Amino acid sequence: MEKGTSARAATGERRRQILDAALHCFAENGYEATTLSQIRDRSGASTGSIYHLFSSKQEIAGAVYLDGLREYQKGFLDVIAHRTGAEGVVRACVEYYLQWVEDNERLARFILHTRRAELVPAVRDELRTMNRAFFGALANVIERYVASGDIKPMPRELFHAVVMGPAHEYTRHWLAGRRRVPLGEALSLLGEASWDAVRTRERRRG
Numbered sequence: 001m002e003k004g005t006s007a008r009a010a011t012g013e014r015r016r017q018i019l020d021a022a023l024h025c026f027a028e029n030g031y032e033a034t035t036l037s038q039i040r041d042r043s044g045a046s047t048g049s050i051y052h053l054f055s056s057k058q059e060i061a062g063a064v065y066l067d068g069l070r071e072y073q074k075g076f077l078d079v080i081a082h083r084t085g086a087e088g089v090v091r092a093c094v095e096y097y098l099q100w101v102e103d104n105e106r107l108a109r110f111i112l113h114t115r116r117a118e119l120v121p122a123v124r125d126e127l128r129t130m131n132r133a134f135f136g137a138l139a140n141v142i143e144r145y146v147a148s149g150d151i152k153p154m155p156r157e158l159f160h161a162v163v164m165g166p167a168h169e170y171t172r173h174w175l176a177g178r179r180r181v182p183l184g185e186a187l188s189l190l191g192e193a194s195w196d197a198v199r200t201r202e203r204r205r206g
Helices: 002-029 036-043 047-053 057-081 086-103 105-113 121-147 156-175 183-198
Strands: none
Touching: 002 036, 002 047, 002 057, 002 105, 036 047, 036 057, 057 086, 057 105, 057 121, 086 105, 086 121, 086 156, 086 183, 105 156, 121 156, 156 183
16 A cells, blocks of 8 residues: 555656656747657656556646646635635636736646647547536636625626636746736736626725
8 A cells, every 4th residue: 555655656757757857948949849858857757657647748738738728727716715705706817817826836827728629639628528517616706796796797608708808818927028017916906807897886985
């Protein structure tokens, strides 16, 4: 039992080292120019270890994409689950996204700039399943506030676009180096804009 657990832990650690090395290489050289040899050298893994876990560079890229998005989605849902009130939830959506991008700049750039058509079919299928679960869980939270009259009724697939659209657009330019305002400074204004876009009730003024 202990040997099996130890072996799984070692395999998981090796997998993480390979994915971290791949992300570094993709960021430094670009996906197309990155080779398996570069990933092998940076990770310290043997060629055999890499091929034991992944069949190709494309499969490694797909794993980087899925693991990163899975971590993002889990953190996102955890954060909004602990916020109260419609405004708190909406602002938390924007705050979490901007903080995650700032903390995971390479990964965010890779995910945002990778086209789904470039991913292997198995990754696209899992991505579809993940996204369906994520957006369904988000919709369940938001629809409670729609029912209470705090958030405007809208098709569930549009809520994420309305709330996250400004933040997505700004981070896209920020990651490309075309914007100078730090994400932390942009957070308050973008959160305010997203809340104003979906709220129905006037806030009380002190």
